[in-house]
Amino acid sequence: MVKFSEDKLKEVQSMIDRYPEGKQKSALIPLLHLAQEDFGGWLSAETMDYVGSLLGIEPIEVYEVATFYSMYNLKPVGKHVFEVCHTGPCMLKGSDDIIAYIKTKLDIKVGETTADGLFTLKTVECLGACGYAPMMQMGIDYREHLTEAKVDEIIAACRNKQ
Amino acid sequence: MATKLLLAKAHVEGIRHFEVYRREGGYAAVEKALKMEPAAIVEEVKKSGLRGRGGAGFPSGMKWSFLAKPEGVPRYLVCNADESEPGTFKDRYLMEFLPHLLIEGLIVSSFALGSNRTYIYIRGEYAWIVGILEQAIAEAKQNGFLGKNILGSGFDCEIYVQRGAGAYICGEETALIESLEGKRGNPRIKPPFPAIKGLWDCPTVVNNVETLAAVVPILNMGGEEYAKIGVGRSTGTKLISACGNINKPGVYEIEMTLSVEEFIYSDEYCGGIPNGKRLKACIPGGSSVPILPANLLLKTAKGETRLMNYESLSDGGFATGSMLGSGGFIVLDEDQCVVKNTLTLARFYRHESCGQCSPCREGTGWMEKILTKIENGKGAISDIDLLWDIQRKIEGNTICPLGDAAAWPVAAAIRHFRDEFEWHVNNPELCQTQNYGLAHYADPIHVPA
Numbered sequence: 001m002v003k004f005s006e007d008k009l010k011e012v013q014s015m016i017d018r019y020p021e022g023k024q025k026s027a028l029i030p031l032l033h034l035a036q037e038d039f040g041g042w043l044s045a046e047t048m049d050y051v052g053s054l055l056g057i058e059p060i061e062v063y064e065v066a067t068f069y070s071m072y073n074l075k076p077v078g079k080h081v082f083e084v085c086h087t088g089p090c091m092l093k094g095s096d097d098i099i100a101y102i103k104t105k106l107d108i109k110v111g112e113t114t115a116d117g118l119f120t121l122k123t124v125e126c127l128g129a130c131g132y133a134p135m136m137q138m139g140i141d142y143r144e145h146l147t148e149a150k151v152d153e154i155i156a157a158c159r160n161k162q
Numbered sequence: 163m164a165t166k167l168l169l170a171k172a173h174v175e176g177i178r179h180f181e182v183y184r185r186e187g188g189y190a191a192v193e194k195a196l197k198m199e200p201a202a203i204v205e206e207v208k209k210s211g212l213r214g215r216g217g218a219g220f221p222s223g224m225k226w227s228f229l230a231k232p233e234g235v236p237r238y239l240v241c242n243a244d245e246s247e248p249g250t251f252k253d254r255y256l257m258e259f260l261p262h263l264l265i266e267g268l269i270v271s272s273f274a275l276g277s278n279r280t281y282i283y284i285r286g287e288y289a290w291i292v293g294i295l296e297q298a299i300a301e302a303k304q305n306g307f308l309g310k311n312i313l314g315s316g317f318d319c320e321i322y323v324q325r326g327a328g329a330y331i332c333g334e335e336t337a338l339i340e341s342l343e344g345k346r347g348n349p350r351i352k353p354p355f356p357a358i359k360g361l362w363d364c365p366t367v368v369n370n371v372e373t374l375a376a377v378v379p380i381l382n383m384g385g386e387e388y389a390k391i392g393v394g395r396s397t398g399t400k401l402i403s404a405c406g407n408i409n410k411p412g413v414y415e416i417e418m419t420l421s422v423e424e425f426i427y428s429d430e431y432c433g434g435i436p437n438g439k440r441l442k443a444c445i446p447g448g449s450s451v452p453i454l455p456a457n458l459l460l461k462t463a464k465g466e467t468r469l470m471n472y473e474s475l476s477d478g479g480f481a482t483g484s485m486l487g488s489g490g491f492i493v494l495d496e497d498q499c500v501v502k503n504t505l506t507l508a509r510f511y512r513h514e515s516c517g518q519c520s521p522c523r524e525g526t527g528w529m530e531k532i533l534t535k536i537e538n539g540k541g542a543i544s545d546i547d548l549l550w551d552i553q554r555k556i557e558g559n560t561i562c563p564l565g566d567a568a569a570w571p572v573a574a575a576i577r578h579f580r581d582e583f584e585w586h587v588n589n590p591e592l593c594q595t596q597n598y599g600l601a602h603y604a605d606p607i608h609v610p611a
């Protein structure tokens with residue numbers, strides 16, 4: 001069953017306390033982040049319903065929001081998600097080559113997860129790191145000035161953590 | 163050396179921490195402000211000539227004076243830290259390295275506007291910056307600059323950081339408010355404007371990070387002194403985030419008297435184009451503003467030196483000019499393909515359209531499809547005309563300016579680089595392996611020996 005720990009529930013309460021009385025729905029977006037981190041990196045219907053119950057709002061109000069924002073995963077993802085930016089400024093600095101390299105290296109297409117469940121590759125739109133291109137986001141970290149060698153290192157480090 | 167009002171202390175060791183920031187003169191603007199009448203602070207901001215740094219350039223003091231003040235209704239200040247316009251990464255720099263400057267600006271501005279609960283809405287991907295800001299807020303609070311009865315003035319203020327979750331549209335102020343209310347980021351129909359009916363239907367001011375940080379030097383030096391820096395209606399300093407094919411990408415604080423040429427080629431700023439390549443084109447103010455070929459970038463159509471400011475960059479209108487926008491400066495060298503670049507931007511806007519208005523939702527999708535065809539050598543000349551037609555039908559026909567923002571880059575690319583589009587159509591195979599190159603677009607001033 002999906003349920004936050006006591007500590008997390010305290011965090012939930014402090015999030016709700018940031019808004020005036022009766023405006024707890026405002027905590028939905030931060031709460032969905034918390035839930036995604038806590039419950040396996042994605043938002044199942046059960047997770048979303050649970051978040052809705054914490055805020056006293058209808059499940060549909062949660063689904064509406066979860067489907068709008070690109071950072072929420074609505075299906076399971078790999079342990080490490082590579083989100084490579086491919087918007088103009090990154091493209092000018094060779095993001096297409098980096099994406100092609102990762103595809104070959106992991107033998108997956110964009111949007112897929114490796115068979116061992118370790119890696120998911122996604123392309124994303126500008127992440128505000130255009131001057132440090134090419135770049136990708138991994139969890140909450142940015143990896144900037146990417147080169148093939150750097151990608152190799154990152155992949156090896158992820159594998160070593162296993 | 164150019165005047166630095168915002169980033170002067172960015173490299174001071176430990177400036178992220180309260181004690182160091184305070185030792186360097188920080189929070190003096192709060193001490194000064196709390197002894198003033200709120201209306202007098204608004205007056206100083208008006209005198210400063212400060213214009214919104216989020217992209218639209220609307221006079222900030224005037225915006226503040228529109229805020230409704232009904233009895234017994236809370237008012238809110240919201241700091242727009244959504245920063246998602248491709249090419250723009252200046253607010254990130256400010257928040258990462260000088261978090262207390264933003265917090266100080268927020269306290270002064272909250273006092274001026276009467277906001278006891280102020281929110282920083284930050285794009286979800288800047289997750290690590292949330293911690294930096296919350297640390298700064300906690301330190302300010304411990305030292306009596308936030309919380310109840312700040313410095314004994316009777317003014318209460320809390321600042322909260324709210325993380326978004328991946329949506330460019332939430333940078334548009336009414337979409338941001340919707341998002342802050344826990345909803346999808348669908349822009350609202352205006353009027354009513356947020357100054358009358360904003361967050362939770364209360365009067366609200368939404369300002370960009372850099373705008374609110376600039377309030378600190380304005381208070382410290384006085385609006386009139388601030389207005390003496392710069393030129394014309396481009397007062398003060400501006401942060402520019404420079405990227406693309408330049409030697410020194412990064413964030414620069416400039417005086418708006420600087421020429422575009424010096425900004426690109428001087429070692430103090432971008433340091434020129436790498437690998438001896440020539441400058442082909444530039445998008446000077448974030449992905450939404452018109453792209454300019456090098457010849458129109460460095461000099462206006464009248465032959466005057468183009469400067470890095472609101473008026474000069476837009477000189478000539480859209481026919482031969484562009485905009486300062488958000489200050490996202492994107493440089494393209496001779497090896498870049500304008501069609502490909504335009505395609506990635508069209509894809510961006512299609513991805514980011516909230517889908518409420520059909521011209522934007524459908525139009526951005528079609529522009530991406532047609533550009534994909536042309537880029538892949540499968541387009542016809544009539545497709546270029548169709549593209550032109552679609553962008554015209556989006557512009558001005560939508561609820562929020564994202565529609566225009568999607569239309570302008572396509573329009574400008576066709577306006578100035580039509581022969582490159584035609585070359586793709588006429589050379590369907592060649593364009594797969596080769597770029598059109600410079601043709602007549604090259605920077606006429608910097609010709610390599």
Ligand SMILES: Cc1cc2nc3c(=O)[nH]c(=O)nc-3n(C[C@H](O)[C@H](O)[C@H](O)COP(=O)(O)O)c2cc1C
Binds near residue numbers: 213215218243330563
């Ligand atoms: C699609 C769209 C995206 C925007 N994104 C941002 C943004 O990321 N940051 C920002 O400050 N303003 C953004 N704006 C402008 C805001 O709507 C608003 O004008 C601005 O926050 C006002 O602050 P300022 O007057 O201090 O510039 C955006 C506007 C549109 C139409």
Ligand code: SF4
Binds near residue numbers: 331563
């Ligand atoms: S113009 Fe586009 S982004 Fe703006 S409200 Fe309409 S559909 Fe949404």
Ligand code: FES
Binds near residue numbers: 087089091125128250
């Ligand atoms: S274009 Fe990739 S981070 Fe901005």
